[in-house]
Amino acid sequence: MNMKRISVSFVLAIIITIVGFYFLITYGYQQVDVQKLEKDKSLTILGLEYFRFEPVEGSAARGIPNNFNMALIGMGMGILLFFFLEIWGSRRRGGGAKR
Numbered sequence: 001m002n003m004k005r006i007s008v009s010f011v012l013a014i015i016i017t018i019v020g021f022y023f024l025i026t027y028g029y030q031q032v033d034v035q036k037l038e039k040d041k042s043l044t045i046l047g048l049e050y051f052r053f054e055p056v057e058g059s060a061a062r063g064i065p066n067n068f069n070m071a072l073i074g075m076g077m078g079i080l081l082f083f084f085l086e087i088w089g090s091r092r093r094g095g096g097a098k099r
Contacts, residue, residue: 005089013081017074025051029063037061045073 028043032053041061043051048069053061 006086009082009085009089012085013078016081017078020077021050021070021074025063025065028053032061034061034063048073 024043024045028051032041034053037053037055039055041053042049049066050070050073052064052066054064055061
């Protein structure tokens with residue numbers, strides 16, 4: 001086991017997950033007109049709300065993250081990405097099973 005490779009895969013999985021949520025939330029802001037929002041609008045992945053827009057009377061809607069669901073989804077994505085990066089790295093170096 002190479003600790004350096006595992007550490008790099010772990011850090012990359014975290015960074016990719018953070019960047020992924022950044023783009024998902026940015027995409028959500030593009031889809032919602034925050035100036036004219038009349039009722040709550042939720043952004044979800046697999047039915048779990050990770051971000052919600054709430055209208056504020058007299059001003060633009062505000063975005064509220066659902067930290068628990070975001071962390072839960074992030075951990076799941078991070079674990080999947082970690083294993084994907086490990087398998088991809090081992091096959092690239094010739095250490096894995098070849099087809």
